[in-house]
């Protein structure tokens with residue numbers, strides 16, 4: 097009896113303490129939200145690695161680092177060395193594993209909404225206002241939007257569009273034209289309907305060009321422009337950085353051109369999305385993922401050069417919208433070991449390998465023996481018992497059996513079963529099995545073909561960067577920008 101009473105008192109005491117603590121936290125949170133700052137940047141760069149969280153950035157650092165046991169060392173990315181680092185929580189109003197439409201809306205506009213909704217609240221009717229729209233309308237800044245994927249895709253659209261469904265690509269394209277923003281660049285447009293959306297943009301004064309020389313000579317006198325990469329994939333996106341050649345215009349070059357077009361005395365806002373980090377994450381292709389993370393970092397370097405030329409006026413933010421793929425450094429079969437250096441033998445992305453396989457099939461030259469030749473050339477992987485300059489790339493019997501099954505499943509179309517959906521995630525069975533094998537050998541694990549609920553780091557440099565420290569909701573990123581830019 098006595099014990100019970102004591103226990104009850106203890107529970108009550110804990111409950112009281114918990115409520116006081118909860119109150120304290122609430123007060124602290126509102127105090128943090130209502131922070132003030134004297135900083136006033138007028139050149140703001142917002143980099144979003146779609147599907148990029150700590151696993152992606154650190155995988156890039158391990159990949160380029162020293163993998164030799166006894167001298168293990170990271171090769172730091174540029175933006176991970178920024179002086180301020182924060183952490184944002186990414187859940188939206190419908191999911192802890194949110195999509196890019198809702199999360200980019202939170203980053204651009206400061207409120208939560210449903211997965212799939214762009215620039216509108218949970219009622220799917222009330223339109224918000226984005227940081228890009230506010231600085232353009234209230235401050236007369238110029239605005240640029242760059243993406244390595246299509247420009248009417250969710251993340252770039254969340255800076256200029258307000259629509260209940262992210263899939264209404266044609267209407268989103270029309271809203272892009274109506275935005276009056278000064279510079280669009282990168283991929284092309286989904287549902288362009290025979291280039292009809294280009295006509296809509298041209299009708300309101302945009303120069304639409306995919307000519308490499310024209311793009312590289314753009315400047316402050318070019319007017320409103322949409323620079324479409326001259327080298328696109330079939331899906332309208334830029335190529336994976338891994339598959340690019342000298343003719344390709346890189347994300348970094350599109351940022352450099354953006355600065356040339358946007359620079360003016362009043363100010364500018366430039367958002368640049370590394371969209372294919374997400375696509376490679378969905379497809380569980382670590383090398384494509386890492387290469388595009390490095391390409392984003394190279395784009396950040398261009399902004400950093402500008403920041404050094406315009407100190408006290410420039411703010412650079414680098415973050416992700418959510419994590420994709422459940423990527424992890426560490427895998428069950430490799431224990432405490434990693435061998436990221438062996439992934440350097442992968443010479444093309446899963447998309448390029450899919451195309452290679454399709455071409456061989458079309459030529460009637462594709463069988464398992466031919467596949468094994470292609471696998472050795474493009475991934476460095478060889479069959480069990482073979483000689484290989486990189487012994488770690490000799491497949492064991494289990495891995496070889498996985499590849500044989502993938503080959504057979506591709507041939508027979510057996511991809512819809514429960515096991516196959518877990519193995520292939522809807523991708524080509526052969527290429528995803530190859531990336532799984534080489535990733536796992538290197539010590540990378542994947543848990544999903546979709547987005548996960550991992551929080552995402554926020555890296556900040558320059559004027560006002562200090563307000564991005566701490567852990568907060570993704571909506572705070574926009575609210576902090578509103579305050580820094582002094583817009584309502």
Ligand SMILES: [Zn+2]
Pocket residue numbers: 147196374375378420547
């Ligand atoms: Zn995604």
